[in-house]
Amino acid sequence: MIWLTWRQHRRQLLASVAGLLALAAVLVPTGIAMHHAFDRLGLAQCLGAAATAGCPKKFDDFTNAYGTFVFLAVLLLVLPLLIGIFWGAPVVAREVEQGTHRMVWTQGITRRRWILTKVFLRGAAVTVFALLYGLGTAWWWEPMSRIDSDQSRFGAVFFDLQGIAPVGYTLFAVALGIAAGTAIPKVVPAMGVTLAGFIVVRVAVAMAARPRFMRPETNEWLVASGPGRRREAGPGSWIMSTTVHQADGRFVADGTLRCPLPADGGCQSDNDFGVRAGAYNLDTFQPADRYWTFQAIETAVFVLLAALLILWTVRRLRRVV
Amino acid sequence: MEHVLVADAVGKRFGKRWALKDCTVALPAGNVTALVGPNGAGMSTFLHLAVGLSRPDAGGMRVLGADPYENITVLADLGFVAQDTPVYRDFTADELVVMGGKLNRRWDAPLARTRLAQLGIPPRKQVGKLSGGQRAQVALALALAKRPRLLILDEPVASLDPLARQEFLQSLMGSVAESGTSVLLSSHILADLERSCDYVVVMQAGRAQLTGSIDDIVAGHRRLIGPRHLGEPIGGVTAIVRERHTDRQSTLLVRTSGAISDPLWTVQEPTLEDIILDHLAQRDERATYEDWGVAA
Structure with missing residues (x-):
């Protein structure tokens, strides 16, 4: 069975390895260049207490040179989905489409063993791929995530493409593909269902579930504290919302407001939103040290979903003729 | 009399439609049995029940003395060639023989190789590039290499031209005569059957209409x-x-x-x-x- 799995899918495996190498050929040189520039410009000092007057210019230089890589980073998000479509959907669907399931399931092994061997071997291969990908992108994106709090490794989108979460996504995508191919034993429609289902579940977890993995922390600070005050959420944390409230807690606006209040109340700027004395900013955030906890929870959620899909597939397969 | 297959009022339903209903058949061992009937009579469904690919919704199916559904013991003694003789098209014939060896405990690879050599089938060409007749022969060689007690073939000759059909049936009959294997094959084509088979099951609308040895039926x-x-x-x-x-x-x-x-x-x-x-x-x-x- 191991031999059969290898023989049937070796071309696919080699193609995926080639794809991964092609990706590495892009990420490794650009990553080295980014790390190099980060060190050369001395940005680590700028981020620390020893920031000098030249620092904003240096940040600008760095962002101008490498800021466009953000598009590449977003493209990397679809990789687990692609693996699910091409590694998952055809497993059962192609066999049934070509009728070969009737040949292979009437040899001397049960179809349960057949599917479990395939799932296990694919799972192992895909996990290795996803780990290489997740840890590779984490290294690649590290300089950018350190200088821009919106692109930190904890932030939406960037959280999803590094660390161990891609392992969960990829296993889920493959399991979804296999299950879709079992429910709809035609390769192309199964691929379509995998595509749609993956996007729906990923967005739902990212938007609805992830902010609730742990109770977020809040930080209140007065509008009157004046310009130049840093937020206390800290670098590398996930800022979920920033809002401005009156002293009695009434919501004023999204965003942050920093200005000295004159005696009669209200900011001296044009856009004062009518804030009164005692108005405060409210930051809701997940602290940076929760990053790996969140990665672990996110991965566990998707691995669990993948396991449920495989369980369903094994049961459903008994009814496929 | 020993029976290789006993179907007792077997029924199989797809949605609301009964593809098989009250189908009762008993096949004595040692025969070459033809399962004949029009399209949609339930012949493929019957054969899938017999090889354990699906489970009856009513009645009982026993093959080689046991329930065949997902039963490895029965599968080991059963050779099956499904409709349109499916094989992995990107495999070579030789790789398919290797595959059989990996998936079966009892596997007579020399038998398969000898057969395929006799038929002049290229060992290192993808079977998808062989002719329909050659591919059917590869599928048959794989089924025979299990040294089955019962060989089941679902319309093995339907897609073959008359010459390939005749060759296929001849080589099938030749090899089962040597080994004493019982055979059950379905077909729409009645003409060749009288020459190659000795038992017949006529199926219509999910039921066995007529069962018996050809000699008895004709007499x-x-x-x-x-x-x-x-x-x-x-x-x-x-x-x-x-x-x-x-x-x-x-x-x-x-x-x-x-x-x-x-x-x-x-x-x-x-x-x-x-x-x-x-x-x-x-x-x-x-x-x-x-x-x-x-x-x-």
């Missing part, structure tokens, strides 16, 4: 031609299978229990094909003019 049926028949009993006739009438003359296919003595009737010996066709015709479900919404 037990007669065609009678005589004056317009109005339903009166005829000596020696146990049942009328099909009757056709003109104004003055009736042609009957009947089952007989002895010689027909009545001199009014001209007695002919029908061929197996005639008998099967008349059995199938008697319950042909025909659409009416109403179904089409036109005047008769």
